[in-house]
Amino acid sequence: MFALRCRLCRGELTETFVDLGMSPLCESYLPADRLDAPETFYPLHVRICPDCLLVQLPAYVPGEEIFAEYAYFSSYSDSWVAHARRYATAIADTLGLGPTSLVTEVASNDGYLLRHFVERGVPVLGVEPAANVAEVARSRGVRTEVEFLGAESGRKLAERFGRADLVVANNVYPHVPDPVDFSAGLAALVKPSGLVTLEFPHLLRLIERRQYDTIYHEHYQYYSLRTAARALATGGLVVTDVEELSSHGGSLRVHARPAATAGAPSSNVKSLLDAEAEAGLHTLAGHRGFADQVFRIRRDLLDFLFTARAQGRRVVGYGAPGKGNTLLNHCGIRPDLLAYTVDRSPHKQGRFLPGTHIPVHPPERIDADRPDFVLVLPWNLRAEISTQLCHVRHWGGRLVFAIPELEVV
Incomplete structure (x- = not known):
């Protein structure tokens, strides 16, 4: 029998987290003339690695197929745009970003976030794999490259546009089938003294609040802070701070820096790791039920x-x-x-x-x-x-x- 392997530590995936049966791609909306055509369904069988505890969905579908023509546009949610505006304002003030800075966002979608930096006169670069969505961002004055991020593409983008003072990756870390290669891409994009922030749904809240509908083929993995820190470390990035957010039913905003300049993590990191441990997320048994x-x-x-x-x-x-x-x-x-x-x-x-x-x-x-x-x-x-x-x-x-x-x- 073929053995599935963990995409983070390469251990054998022998444990089930939850099996939701078969489902089509969640963003593959159908026109009327395709209603009588066959549809492809894929397993939604989520495993957990018994070694590193990464909760993950095997890559039944390549990212290129999912994101080639994407139907999700961030700007149609007023509250999400407001969330992005608040973040952009706060982080620009905290880091002192200005006309000589660079903000790069990975999975920048339709420019919902970067447009707020553009309004402040801060140079930006969007990296968006869906060409149809990237075109909308460009029409709004947000410089955008159509690209999947990895170690090689990150290096090439940095050579062309420069390394960034701030790299943002909102709600994309669960979407990448190779978090090791993606983490190396993030490290390639950021300056040695720069900051990477990532937002993603928190596995702890998914379990506590029964948010099983957030499991779909676009989401290849479901992170705790502990597993996210381990994934980022493969790219030489160290978690230095973390914030708990209400967005998407309970998310984390993780701050990470290159290891050489990271310094000691904040007390928030230890507190959240302790909360995860108390909830059982640092053991295999704690994920059952x-x-x-x-x-x-x-x-x-x-x-x-x-x-x-x-x-x-x-x-x-x-x-x-x-x-x-x-x-x-x-x-x-x-x-x-x-x-x-x-x-x-x-x-x-x-x-x-x-x-x-x-x-x-x-x-x-x-x-x-x-x-x-x-x-x-x-x-x-x-x-x-x-x-x-x-x-x-x-x-x-x-x-x-x-x-x-x-x-x-």
């Missing part, structure tokens, strides 16, 4: 939808995020239980969700139809979306959240 939590979420959501259908009440969705497609496919939900969903992104409107073939409409459809329930799929934007949908209560409609547990509000 998550599959039981996942089963309860599926059972409760399907019970609700079957009951609503039996009572003749209509349920529609709000949002078409990748995480929603994991949830819907894992639960086997189709248009007979969720009539449609809506999304602000015009790149998704008029298309159909992968696997489930639930249609995606503009948000105005909800106001026209006045459904009984709206299932909010991007629960990580709960406050923002609850405000956008507060008028639903005027016709007696209610919002539904499936994670971390079923809630009708």
Whole structure:
């Protein structure tokens, strides 16, 4: 039997974290003329390395296939853009960034973050693998190169554009099938005295808050601070500080510097490592039991939808995020239980969700139809979306959240 190997330490992957069955690529939204064509489903079987404890999904799909034509544009989330603006302002002031500095962002998407540095007169470079998304960034005045980051591409980019005072990698570290090569790329991009910051969902919060829908083929690994620090160290980067963020249901912002200039880590690093250890994340046994939590979420959501259908009440969705497609496919939900969903992104409107073939409409459809329930799929934007949908209560409609547990509000 073929032995899967850990992508960080090369140990044999013999342990299961959770098995979610088969699912299509979560961002592969379908046009109407492809609804009768075959779809490819891939395993969502997440393993944990018994040696280094990295939780990971085998690379069933190469990154080039996932990101060649990408449907996610960061700027359609107001709260995420505001989060980026706050970060840009604070870090620029802290580091004293100005016209002679350089900020490089990896997986820069549509320029949602770098545009705030451009407004301050700070030179920027975006590194974005999806050409269609990079073109939007360029149209906004954000210099962007279409490239997958690795050790070699990082070296070449640094030769062309210079090494950066600040390298940003937001919500991309879980997306890379080779974290060792990617970490070397980050090290190649940053100045010896520079700073790298990375944001990614925290495995501790994923487990605590049952956020299993954040598991999909774009996310090759799920980091604790301990495993992230080990991965960064392969590229010669040392974690010097960490912040806990509320974004994406609970994320970390890790600060790392080249080993020669890193210095001692802050007390925040030790405190968070201690919290992870107390939660069991520094042992293999501490990762077990998550599959039981996942089963309860599926059972409760399907019970609700079957009951609503039996009572003749209509349920529609709000949002078409990748995480929603994991949830819907894992639960086997189709248009007979969720009539449609809506999304602000015009790149998704008029298309159909992968696997489930639930249609995606503009948000105005909800106001026209006045459904009984709206299932909010991007629960990580709960406050923002609850405000956008507060008028639903005027016709007696209610919002539904499936994670971390079923809630009708």
